[in-house]
Amino acid sequence: MLEVTGLSAWYGQARALHEVDVRVDEGEVVSLAGRNGAGKTTLVRCLIGLHQQASGTVRLHGRDITGLPAHSRARAGMGWVQDDRGIYASLTVEENLLLPPTVSDRAWTLARVYETFPVLAERRKAPGSTLSGGEQQMLAIARVLRTGARLLLMDEPSEGLAPVIVSRIAAIIRDIKATGAGVLLIEQNVKFAATVADRHYLLSQGRIVETLDNDEFRRREGDLLKYLGI
Amino acid sequence: MTQSVIIEAPADGADVPVTASHPRVRWILLAAGLVAALALPWFLYPPVAMDIVALALFAIALDILLGYTGLLSFGHAAFWGSSAYVSGLIATHYGVPFPVAVVGGAVFAMILALPIGYVSVRRSGIYFAMVTLAFAQMVYFVGYQWSDLTGGENGLQGVPRSFFGLELVETDSFYFYYAALPILLFGMWAAWRIVHSPFGRVLVSIRDNTPRARALGYDVDKYKALAFVLSAGLTGLAGGVFAISHRFVALTELHWTTSGDVVLMTVLGGIGTLWGGIVGAFLNVTLADYLASSGFGGIDLITGSVFVLVVLLFRRGVWGTVRHQWNVRRLRRAAARRAAPSYSSPDRSSRHPASGEGTGR
Numbered sequence: 001m002l003e004v005t006g007l008s009a010w011y012g013q014a015r016a017l018h019e020v021d022v023r024v025d026e027g028e029v030v031s032l033a034g035r036n037g038a039g040k041t042t043l044v045r046c047l048i049g050l051h052q053q054a055s056g057t058v059r060l061h062g063r064d065i066t067g068l069p070a071h072s073r074a075r076a077g078m079g080w081v082q083d084d085r086g087i088y089a090s091l092t093v094e095e096n097l098l099l100p101p102t103v104s105d106r107a108w109t110l111a112r113v114y115e116t117f118p119v120l121a122e123r124r125k126a127p128g129s130t131l132s133g134g135e136q137q138m139l140a141i142a143r144v145l146r147t148g149a150r151l152l153l154m155d156e157p158s159e160g161l162a163p164v165i166v167s168r169i170a171a172i173i174r175d176i177k178a179t180g181a182g183v184l185l186i187e188q189n190v191k192f193a194a195t196v197a198d199r200h201y202l203l204s205q206g207r208i209v210e211t212l213d214n215d216e217f218r219r220r221e222g223d224l225l226k227y228l229g230i
Numbered sequence: 231m232t233q234s235v236i237i238e239a240p241a242d243g244a245d246v247p248v249t250a251s252h253p254r255v256r257w258i259l260l261a262a263g264l265v266a267a268l269a270l271p272w273f274l275y276p277p278v279a280m281d282i283v284a285l286a287l288f289a290i291a292l293d294i295l296l297g298y299t300g301l302l303s304f305g306h307a308a309f310w311g312s313s314a315y316v317s318g319l320i321a322t323h324y325g326v327p328f329p330v331a332v333v334g335g336a337v338f339a340m341i342l343a344l345p346i347g348y349v350s351v352r353r354s355g356i357y358f359a360m361v362t363l364a365f366a367q368m369v370y371f372v373g374y375q376w377s378d379l380t381g382g383e384n385g386l387q388g389v390p391r392s393f394f395g396l397e398l399v400e401t402d403s404f405y406f407y408y409a410a411l412p413i414l415l416f417g418m419w420a421a422w423r424i425v426h427s428p429f430g431r432v433l434v435s436i437r438d439n440t441p442r443a444r445a446l447g448y449d450v451d452k453y454k455a456l457a458f459v460l461s462a463g464l465t466g467l468a469g470g471v472f473a474i475s476h477r478f479v480a481l482t483e484l485h486w487t488t489s490g491d492v493v494l495m496t497v498l499g500g501i502g503t504l505w506g507g508i509v510g511a512f513l514n515v516t517l518a519d520y521l522a523s524s525g526f527g528g529i530d531l532i533t534g535s536v537f538v539l540v541v542l543l544f545r546r547g548v549w550g551t552v553r554h555q556w557n558v559r560r561l562r563r564a565a566a567r568r569a570a571p572s573y574s575s576p577d578r579s580s581r582h583p584a585s586g587e588g589t590g591r
Binding site for chain 1: 428431432434435438439441442444445446447448449450
């Protein structure tokens with residue numbers, strides 16, 4: 001579904017990514033782990049089209065979207081759950097959910113969103129600024145599902161959340177996977193990644209240094225924790 | 231404890247809530263506004279009343295860009311003035327009823343706004359302001375030089391006020407006010423519709439977080455350009471009525487100080503409040519009118535000082551401050567109601583009964 005080949009990116013003269021290859025299939029959750037500064041966020045920004053200084057090809061559903069601007073990529077089915085959640089403080093929960101355009105017939109209806117995220121149904125009239133961190137994260141995920149995106153790029157969805165909310169988000173990611181959508185999970189939280197992802201990429205200094213399946217990932221969890229410095 | 235948490239919450243980012251505050255209050259305000267609009271020429275010299283309503287629509291139209299899209303246009307005199315000229319020319323040369331001339335002026339303003347908006351929205355912040363100012367200066371220059379058409383420095387004089395042969399409207403400013411008011415009220419209603427439509431929500435999302443809006447799938451530049459054109463069209467309606475009301479178009483209408491004045495009125499009333507523009511226009515016009523009739527020379531000195539004071543003391547503008555105080559009071563009352571039965575558990579969880587989760591982010 002998502003095929004990235006030879007992706008390199010720069011910030012001025014500084015090279016942030018070196019010939020990165022990433023692949024996410026339908027109904028697959030793939031994690032991307034790496035230390036701070038390894039290039040995780042740069043990779044995401046390249047994929048959604050917000051970072052321009054890049055080379056290589058990005059294909060979504062067999063379609064070459066390399067040259068497309070961010071808004072066209074979104075229309076092609078690329079959904080971004082950003083690490084700061086990007087909730088619109090001045091809009092209510094429901095207005096946030098009504099905001100995104102529908103990009104495919106897989107778009108979730110409002111009723112389905114409220115069924116899956118009862119918290120949002122309860123707070124539908126609340127302004128975005130009054131949500132807790134967990135509620136914001138739910139809303140950020142729900143908002144992307146509303147578009148019908150086929151590929152979700154989730155940047156640190158477990159960051160700063162209470163364990164009970166993290167496990168709720170893991171369950172939601174598994175639900176999304178079951179619908180056949182692909183998920184690329186940017187995660188420093190190794191334990192969380194191991195509970196939801198099928199495959200893992202290790203990113204270091206702008207390069208993919210290892211690709212692991214989940215069994216191996218679990219076996220080396222201790223190593224990886226040390227390696228990621230957490 | 232509980233109270234302070236809830237009261238602080240909206241101050242974070244929701245300075246400018248798009249949602250309705252309270253349906254009943256809204257109807258009362260709407261009725262009060264309509265009554266005020268109808269009563270205005272009984273208390274003020276009718277042409278002054280007309281100026282207030284026209285400038286109010288001008289400020290409201292600017293607020294679509296400034297308050298809801300986050301773009302400070304410093305060139306709106308181009309649309310106000312060009313519509314004034316075109317409305318005046320149509321009325322002079324074709325003798326059509328004045329609403330037709332005004333609509334013609336507004337359409338011209340939108341056509342003019344297409345290329346200007348297309349180019350300007352590629353930049354934001356100070357650069358957007360400067361590009362719009364530069365375009366407006368070009369329009370001013372054309373108006374100044376093309377004196378065969380515009381009358382140059384003398385302005386366009388003797389604009390007729392034709393209205394289906396109704397002599398009272400054509401000659402008496404008092405009756406003209408009521409004939410022109412529906413056009414301006416329509417403009418205000420249109421602005422309200424724009425801001426509260428799904429399109430308006432996209433504009434707010436662009437203002438608050440542009441990359442996010444882009445990644446959600448919105449062609450941000452296209453939306454900004456459309457907002458620019460719509461704002462110019464409403465500005466044109468106001469400028470056209472202003473010209474017909476005065477029966478005269480001065481070159482001042484194209485001057486950059488006119489662009490500045492409307493920004494001032496919008497800020498005075500409150501950015502992102504829409505109706506603040508009415509308050510801003512009212513204060514500006516009545517203050518200038520009062521000072522002028524009292525024979526005081528330094529009008530700008532006083533209006534400038536008022537502006538500085540308002541910006542320093544009420545950052546949200548007059549209307550914005552009133553609305554904010556109202557919202558705070560309402561939330562405080564709601565919090566008190568909610569807190570009363572559950573005083574046994576004085577922790578923050580009462581705020582989020584569903585999640586039972588900590589501070590998060």
